[in-house]
Amino acid sequence: MTEMATLTPVLTDNWDVARAWTLASYEQGGGYGALEKALGMAPDTVIAAVKDSGLRGRGGAGFPTGLKWGFIPQDNPKPKYLVVNADESEPGTCKDTPLMMASPHTLVEGVIISSYAIRANTAFIYVRGEILHVVRRLHRAVQEAYLAGHLGKNIHGSGYDLDLIVHAGAGAYICGEETALLDSLEGRRGQPRLRPPFPAVAGLYASPTVINNVESIASVPSIIEHGAEWFSSMGTERSKGYGIFSLSGHVTRPGQYEAPLGITLRTLIDLAGGMREGHELKFWTPGGSSTPMLTAEHLDVPLDFEAIGAAGSMLGTRALQLFDETTCIVRAVLRWTEFYKHESCGKCTPCREGTWWLVQTLTKIEKGIGTPADIKEDLDQLLDQCDNILGRSFCALADGATSPISSSIEYFRDEYLAHAEHGGCPFDPAASTVFAPVGAHT
Amino acid sequence: MIERAYDDATWAELEEIAARYPQKRSGLLPMLHLVQSVEGRVTPEGIEACAEILDISAAEVSGVATFYTMYKRKPVGDYHVGVCTNTLCAVLGGDLIFERLKEHLDVGNDETTVPEGDGKSVTLEHIECNAACDYAPMMTVNWEFMDNMTPESATRLVDDLREGKEVRSTRGPRVVTWREAERVIAGFSDGLADEGPAAGPASLVGLEIARANDWIAPDARGDKQ
Numbered sequence: 001m002t003e004m005a006t007l008t009p010v011l012t013d014n015w016d017v018a019r020a021w022t023l024a025s026y027e028q029g030g031g032y033g034a035l036e037k038a039l040g041m042a043p044d045t046v047i048a049a050v051k052d053s054g055l056r057g058r059g060g061a062g063f064p065t066g067l068k069w070g071f072i073p074q075d076n077p078k079p080k081y082l083v084v085n086a087d088e089s090e091p092g093t094c095k096d097t098p099l100m101m102a103s104p105h106t107l108v109e110g111v112i113i114s115s116y117a118i119r120a121n122t123a124f125i126y127v128r129g130e131i132l133h134v135v136r137r138l139h140r141a142v143q144e145a146y147l148a149g150h151l152g153k154n155i156h157g158s159g160y161d162l163d164l165i166v167h168a169g170a171g172a173y174i175c176g177e178e179t180a181l182l183d184s185l186e187g188r189r190g191q192p193r194l195r196p197p198f199p200a201v202a203g204l205y206a207s208p209t210v211i212n213n214v215e216s217i218a219s220v221p222s223i224i225e226h227g228a229e230w231f232s233s234m235g236t237e238r239s240k241g242y243g244i245f246s247l248s249g250h251v252t253r254p255g256q257y258e259a260p261l262g263i264t265l266r267t268l269i270d271l272a273g274g275m276r277e278g279h280e281l282k283f284w285t286p287g288g289s290s291t292p293m294l295t296a297e298h299l300d301v302p303l304d305f306e307a308i309g310a311a312g313s314m315l316g317t318r319a320l321q322l323f324d325e326t327t328c329i330v331r332a333v334l335r336w337t338e339f340y341k342h343e344s345c346g347k348c349t350p351c352r353e354g355t356w357w358l359v360q361t362l363t364k365i366e367k368g369i370g371t372p373a374d375i376k377e378d379l380d381q382l383l384d385q386c387d388n389i390l391g392r393s394f395c396a397l398a399d400g401a402t403s404p405i406s407s408s409i410e411y412f413r414d415e416y417l418a419h420a421e422h423g424g425c426p427f428d429p430a431a432s433t434v435f436a437p438v439g440a441h442t
Numbered sequence: 443m444i445e446r447a448y449d450d451a452t453w454a455e456l457e458e459i460a461a462r463y464p465q466k467r468s469g470l471l472p473m474l475h476l477v478q479s480v481e482g483r484v485t486p487e488g489i490e491a492c493a494e495i496l497d498i499s500a501a502e503v504s505g506v507a508t509f510y511t512m513y514k515r516k517p518v519g520d521y522h523v524g525v526c527t528n529t530l531c532a533v534l535g536g537d538l539i540f541e542r543l544k545e546h547l548d549v550g551n552d553e554t555t556v557p558e559g560d561g562k563s564v565t566l567e568h569i570e571c572n573a574a575c576d577y578a579p580m581m582t583v584n585w586e587f588m589d590n591m592t593p594e595s596a597t598r599l600v601d602d603l604r605e606g607k608e609v610r611s612t613r614g615p616r617v618v619t620w621r622e623a624e625r626v627i628a629g630f631s632d633g634l635a636d637e638g639p640a641a642g643p644a645s646l647v648g649l650e651i652a653r654a655n656d657w658i659a660p661d662a663r664g665d666k667q
Contacts, residue, residue, distance in 0.1 A: 005657035012649050013659075020640035079464070088573045091528050097573040098645040101613070122464060129475070129512050129627050130524075130572055132585040133614035133638060136626060140635035165462055168627045170471050170510035173570065187470030187496070189509040205465055226661075233660055242659065245648075248575035249530055255576045257648030271651055289529065321530050321575065335529040339570055345509075433535035434579065435592050 004260060006267065008234060008242045010222050011215065012258045015102040021137050023144040026105035032150055034221035038113040039158040041224075046117035050220060052228035054240030059085055059176075059213025060287060060316045062239075062305045065220075069210055071200035072118045078207040080120040083185065084111060086127040086138075086214045087169055087176040090288035091339065092319030095244040096214035098256060100127070100134045104141035108164065110217035112150060113224055115162050118210050122163050126181055129168040138166045173343035177395045178211040180345065191347045192395035215244060236262035239304030239315070249284075249322035250276045250432075262307075265320060266299040279324035283411065287316015289336045290400025292407035313407070326436075328427035329412040330419055333404045334362040340401035351398035354389040358382065358405065365416055368424040375420040379409055452480050456495050459629060467496050472628040474507055479624035483514045512627075519554040519563030521603045522620045524582035525596070528571040535579040535592065540568050542593040547600060561604050565620075576644035577612075584623035586611035589642060614638040 019025045026032070038046050051066025072080055084107065088096040100107055107125070115123045125142075127135055142164050145151045153161045167185060174180045175190040182204050184190035203209025219241065223231045232240040239261040245268055248254045252273030259268075265284065275281055283293045286303065292313040294301070301311045308315045323332065341355035361382050365375055386402035393399070409416065418426050430436055455476060460469035470492060477488030484507045486500075493500040507513045525540040526532075543566055547555050554565040574580040577589030581596060588599060589612040602609050609617045615637030618626075626632050652658070 005652070005659070006655070007648055007652040007657045008659035009649050009652050009657075010659045012645075015641040016646055016649055016653075017640070019636070022636070089571060091571040092530060092575050093571070094573045094575045098641055102640040102645065128573070129471075130569070130582065130585045131587075132623055132626060133587065133611065133635075136632070136635040139629065139631060143631075166629070167468070168472060168475065168629070169512075170474065171512035172510050184471065185468055186465070187467035187506065189506055230660060246576060248578055249534065253644075253647045254578070255644035255647035257651075259648075272647070319575070323530075323533065327533050332529045332533060335527070335532055339528055342570070429533075429537065432533045433538060434590075435535055 004234065006263070006271070007257060007259050009258050010242050011099055011103075011106060011218055011244060012256060015098070020102050021104055021141065023105060023141070023148055026103065030225075031105055032109055034225040035109050035112050035150060036156055038116060038224050039156050039160060043117045043119055046113060046224065049228045050117070050223055053223045053231035054228075054235070054238075055216065055219055055223065055231065056239065056305065057213055058215035058219070058243060058317070060090065060314070062315060065212060065216050068200065068212070069114070069118050071198070072208045072210060073201060074119060076201075076208050079122065080118055081204045081207060081209045082111060082115045082118060082120045082123040083181065083204060083209055083211045084123070084125045084214055084217050085176060085178060085181055085211055086125050087181060088214070089128060089173045089176050090290060090317055090319060091336065092248060092285055092288045092321040093246065093317040094248065094319070095246050095256060095317065097131055097134055099214060099218060099244070101137055104137045105145070106218045106221065107214055108141050108145050108150070110220040111164055112145075112155065112162055113220050114210070114212065114217055116160055120210075121161050122165070124165050124167050124185060124204075126167050126169060126175070126185055128175075129170050135166070135168050142166055172345075173339075174345045174395075174397060177397060180395065181211065182209065189345070191345045194394055234260040236302060236304045236306070238306055243318055245303065245318045245320060247272050247320050247322065250279060250324040250327075251322050252276055261304045262302040264300050264302060268320065269299075269322070275322065275324055279326065282323050282325045282327060283329065283408070284323065285316075285319060285321045286313050288319040289321070289339070290396070290403050291316040292403045293411070295411050324432075326427065326431040328425050328429075329408050329415045330362065330366045331425060331427070331429070333408045334359070334366050336404045337362055337401065340397065344397060344401075348393035348398065350389045350392040351401070354385055354398065355401050357385055358401065361385065362405075365419055366425060368419040368422055370420055372417050372420045375417055379413065379416055383409060452476070453491070455630070456491060460495055462629070467498060470496060470503065470506055471510070474503075474513055475624045476628035476630075478514065478518075479621045479628060482517045482621060516552075517554070518620050519565040520619050521562060521617070522565045522567065522582075522584050523600060523603070524567050524569035524572070524585070526570070526572055526578070526580050527568040530571070530575050531578045531580055539579055539581070539591055539593050539596045543596055543600060546597045555604065557604065560606065562606050564600055564603055577642065583609065583611070583617045584620045585627070586615070586617055586623075587613045587642075589613060589644075611638060613642040
């Protein structure tokens with residue numbers, strides 16, 4: 001038995017094939033073979049395979065996918081629904097979008113198998129509206145799948161029926177939160193719901209609903225095709241399988257790297273040709289801006305749910321945003337905080353008012369208003385505000401808003417204070433740009 | 443233009459959207475996109491039309507229309523130009539690009555240029571993370587990707603748009619107008635799905651390294667390669 005390959009293309013494997021997005025190209029590569037196999041299995045056997053594979057949700061939370069499917073009460077007489085969360089909006093996250101653009105049929109095949117497993121006859125792909133070409137490719141793929149008999153009535157002669165509706169959103173980060181997404185899909189303002197009841201019991205139209213991320217659903221055909229054991233042969237003890245790691249920022253070759261869970265950032269940066277020439281890593285997010293930032297001391301932490309959790313953060317969506325020493329931490333954190341303030345849906349007071357206060361305090365610090373002693377008080381106030389926001393709202397947006405602040409104060413407190421000493425930001429923003437001369441420093 | 447909002451063809455299309463769903467109110471978001479494609483913004487007439495078809499109040503429709511950032515109450519130009527200024531793109535150059543464009547076009551955020559002669563109008567807006575961080579700094583034109591931008595390429599882009607020259611997305615088709623794009627988002631095909639590549643260069647870097655090293659996932663028999 002030889003060693004596991006460093007990168008393991010499965011979902012990305014056909015992205016370099018000519019016209020990969022078409023049905024003809026997808027079927028040429030064996031596409032919809034897993035569907036044929038699944039339709040010959042009992043639905044509960046499909047659920048068991050996904051459970052046994054150890055697949056955990058790829059949208060950030062990491063909840064076991066098969067377990068979620070098992071929560072659907074099959075004795076409930078209401079229709080069951082599958083909803084794919086394709087509202088990819090977490091800052092730094094850019095994996096589902098290229099997947100749907102290059103190979104929308106991987107997702108469509110996953111939707112059909114997953115819907116069959118949970119016994120849904122209607123499924124939805126809720127895609128964010130701001131990625132027009134992805135919307136086009138999804139619509140076309142669904143149309144092709146209907147024409148080929150992969151969707152509609154009596155799929156592959158199995159007696160199973162499924163309709164799949166592509167639904168474009170209208171610009172709201174909060175709709176990536178699953179219950180806000182459901183309200184939005186019902187034609188309402190996208191605001192989170194109080195749980196319980198959970199969507200598995202009362203989701204879309206108050207009916208049993210499974211909501212899964214694009215990458216989770218797109219992983220299902222490979223599990224059915226190759227088996228649960230194959231999938232779980234990759235990854236770590238409790239974080240099984242492969243995943244797409246998205247590198248962005250001050251790295252030589254940003255892009256998508258598909259690898260077993262547990263790869264380290266050090267390995268990924270090496271593959272990506274290192275940090276940009278003449279610079280070094282200062283801070284990074286493991287899974288989007290809502291996951292507490294880490295530093296160069298965490299380069300060897302395995303990128304899986306457990307190890308990143310133990311390091312004080314979360315694996316999230318494997319959105320690895322890398323920043324070098326030219327980047328001002330206060331500027332970065334303020335911008336993220338402005339984002340959370342803008343995207344707060346306004347339902348819960350701690351989030352609606354709290355994110356507003358966070359922006360006020362951070363803006364004052366960024367401008368260097370006050371003495372170092374004043375800024376120390378501001379930092380205490382910021383942490384106090386975070387304490388009053390964290391865990392006090394319906395959904396995780398508010399919690400996410402506190403992550404960049406509390407983690408950056410932990411690692412870069414002195415840099416906040418330097419803004420008072422300097423009477424403003426001590427960094428040159430031009431040095432951080434990709435069009436700055438090589439080797440430019442602050 | 444009440445007549446356009448209420449002509450039979452548009453009315454039928456609004457009803458057609460509502461009919462796609464198990465419960466018709468689910469059609470509201472795409473219906474509002476269609477209203478924008480017909481009228482260039484969400485109008486009171488469009489709100490009334492959605493309310494009547496869905497059998498809900500105009501206030502309920504209005505509440506939805508004001509919640510989402512893609513819906514515009516002011517007329518949008520021929521082209522909507524977005525500049526990502528969320529942290530990563532901002533740091534990598536998005537802030538400079540946005541400043542340069544405001545100056546070059548002499549407009550503020552969410553404002554529209556006044557076209558000269560036969561020229562086209564452009565609405566400039568800074569946008570949040572648009573899921574293309576590996577192509578930072580990124581922009582959008584009518585929600586098509588414009589990757590790896592610089593202040594120079596950004597000013598050239600808006601000049602080309604204003605002059606009516608053909609502009610192509612770096613990972614998609616030739617850019618259509620904002621109204622045409624809104625119609626696609628509402629679920630009506632423009633036949634352009636087959637244009638552009640499967641993936642841009644950054645989407646393929648990992649795959650290329652895997653190919654060069656002969657790295658593959660374990661095969662179906664469970665043997666490790």
